[in-house]
Amino acid sequence: MLQKNRLSDYNRGQLETLRMVRRHLDTLPQAQRRVLQEKIAEYLAFRSDLDAFLQEHFSSVCTFTCYTSHRSACCSREGIITFFADVVINGLQSTEADLDTLQQVLQGSQDEDQCVYLSANGCRWRVRPIVCAMFLCDRAVKTIFENRSPLQSRWEELCRRRLLFTWPDRPVLFDELESFFIDLGCNSPLMYLHNSPGLLRVKQKSRIG
Template sequence: MNAYQAEQLEALRMVRQLLGALSEAEAGTLKADIADYRRFRSQVAGFLDAHFKDICTEKCFSSRLSACCSKNGIITFFADVVVNALVSDDEDLDRIEWAIQNPANAFKCIFLSEGGCLWRIKPVVCEFFLCDEAENRAFGDNPEAKKQFEVFKEIKKHFTWPDKPVLFERLEEFFLSRGCRSSLMYIHFSPGLSRIRQNRNSALS
């Protein structure tokens, strides 16, 4: 198991362990906190299914031509892991743990099975990655669809971009406050995003 697989497995097990120890009320609070994000992701998923499903199945899933779903190239935020765990059952998460340790395809993402992505709510970076060819084919004759996707990208920042307090930051803080620490906590520990948070906090003080 390489370093990428190890950090993915560590984060998932950390999340499962803490969520499993929460009271029903605490778990309910977390689920309520992600409700708006779940609705947003459902809207995005419906949009992508309508405009990209056939294109991306041909381009990414059935071939090795695209950078999408590349081996060890999927960036996952810690909050991605938390959100997916909150909407998944134990069998779903067991399958992901198995896939991390036993990838089905040596050339593609470790989370990609023969039936598609194993995540119920896939990492946000994956959801919003569209190669140029796919965008050109989907949006070439449909400027309104392109405009809608740009709107979705702006809304995404309200959950993920820490120039103001956001969901992804709160989820990391929830786990940090309980003694958890992961290399996937980019909002707190990546130099660029940490600097954005620090500048925001300085401006507010």
């Protein structure tokens, strides 16, 4: 396994964003922190339904092929997409010790063959990034959904629910959380809903429509 000590651009962006979010969450008045917790409550309910679905229907396949070896296809590379809102939501749901650990691994030596957040016990995030949480490999999809269309319909419903929080063709939580921190003077390469040309076009089109 190749190890490197130099901070990659990817990890630098992650580290700076994590530090920024922590700094602001630590100094926010309690009332504003409560407002943020209320804002994310519906999303957390969605994540709980998602976890229950995956646990019920995918754990048999995924435990055998991935979890026992502590890696899945999405964890086996550096550079998984994390949204700014993922960092905020995880920050709100984590302890200081959890966040210290994330900071330490981002600053430590890196294994090029796997995600920086992967530990021997799995992912170090309390609320994993949404892209990871909804990643299903082709093998699992084929094994679980084949000839089981009601199950596939339930998965598609979860995919639709995800968009209600993340896809900015209407006001969505992920955009709102970026705006909240932008108003505090923050800027991050993970603010895709404010910086990605594709997502900006989605916003633009929905305004025109």
